[in-house]
Amino acid sequence: MQTFIIRRLLIGVVILFILSVTVFFLLRVVPGDPAIRRCGLGCTEEQLAAIREELGLNKSYAAQYWDWMSGVLTGDLGQANFTGRPVSESIQQRLPVTLELMLLAMIFTILIGIPFGVISAVFRNTPADYLVRVVAVFGLAVPVFWVATLVLIIPLEVWGYAPPLGVKISPIEDPWGNFKQMAPAAAVLAIASAAGIMRLMRSSLLEVMRQDYMRTARAKGLKERSVILAHGLKNSLIPVITVLGLQISGLLGGAIIVEQIFNLPGLGDYTFRALFANEFEVVQTMTLYAGATVVIINLIVDVSYAWLDPRIRYS
């Protein structure tokens, strides 16, 4: 188990290294001079040189990469010009918002996806099953930004209601206000992932229900309820948990859109604004953090298999 975790962590480091180099070059080697774009038209050579100096663009790529990486590793992320504040300070302020958004979206995904998937499998080919499947198919087809827009403007136009927007409400001082602010955004963000989990849960449980041990459980006189919940559910969760882990990267991408629409001061919004302000180092850093999050969560997912299915041993 330990060797497995260490090996996976090493692969994770390799993945993050490839990611960092790729993003670094995507943002730099592309034709078009960032200094010119930043300075605008009618820029003098001296101004350009000053900007290049300030951004470190006059150094070699290797030196630029080294400067950035050593900053990331030591936690010294420097100043961001578009906010006029240190990057690490902004991250500290904004991380809780995105973290809460992700966490709530995951909770919604699990609370909606798993029970309805189970209902769909247990009552397959009944109206309940058809309903769940139709909802899931639509859930995978609707654009997040469209639902988010409608969720904001329809209540406003019809009832004159708007959730608290644009300000950060602390979940400790005002839990209800915070929930009113975060829940709609998290629910919209969770639509696609919940729909995916519903479908996967259904097919996975149907697969398990064909297994011999399910027949054995029924034969020894267990109630149908405990057959499904104790024997079926746990065994059918493995693919579901794998996909839950993979959905993190989709949710992180969706957070950029949802934070824009619901005006939440989170990291998605920060990254988006940094990108438009041509703040390369900030975008690179945020990308790397997003990648690291995904790598770590998928490692946790892999380790959790051993708990779900004791037959799985890592060596």
Next chain:
Amino acid sequence: MSNQAAAAPFTIADELAARPSPSLGARLRKLGTMARQNPLGTIGLLLILGFVFMAVFAPWIAPYGAGELPGTKNQSPGSDFWFGTNRSGQDIFSRVVLGSRISLAVAFISVIGGASLGMLIGIISGYSGGSVDSVIQRTVDTAIAFPALLLLLIITQSRPFEKPAAWLHVNEDYATIIFALMLAVIPGVTRVVRGAVLSEKNNQYVEAARSIGAWSPRILFRHVLPNVLALGIIVMTSLLGGIILAEASLSFLGLGIPGAASWGQDVNTARQDYPYHIPAAFFPGAAITLTVLGFNLLGDAIRDIADPRLRGSR
């Protein structure tokens, strides 16, 4: 004696050719049976055909041009303007019809291009194995670990086609967005095709080809490719819906193709300033949903027919 000699090389192809070709009625009945067995796939196909028809004949279907201002602002849906008018007084129905062109064209081109490249890379990765395979697979891992939307944003914002597009005389905005979406398609296709190649390459026909001295590219493209092509096409169908969503999201965030009618951009315009007009946000988004729904339903049906083991696996 001579009869037997003639019978020996009789192949399946000859037998198929010898059969009377089915009449039109029989073919239609067969099509009807397939449609009845896959009602959802049929709905999906009809939705897609509807939208493709709409995109091809858009200028003749749309009563007004995309930039035309035929009415007063923010009208509700009615007999003059089926979907109402937006904040500038443009006909929403016309803009929805015209917007189908960009969505479908960009999605088709980038999925076909990306899937072809993905298949090529997947075949090379699976067939060569060793360090080539490792490097490709770690890169694919990286791409999959990465929020696709962030990658798309970085590529579209970094404008890699500022200069090449001018040389090639192509539209830079189209080139950029198609390139970005192609990159998003490649990793998934690569992974699936590599898996198929790994199991194909142990088959006897590969060994037979190698034993008569065929060189690797020939084995890859004459023997392995046809065997994984069907799989590639299945994956492609199931990716189209997601790519349409991705394109719409980029347009919504202001990184689409400027100047043209686009569903994503129209939803974004509708949410920008007070007073909001619900139809202006509703109809373009509904068009996206129905298109994606069509592709997803068709993709599921094709996958079920091609490989029943994959049923409902997404």
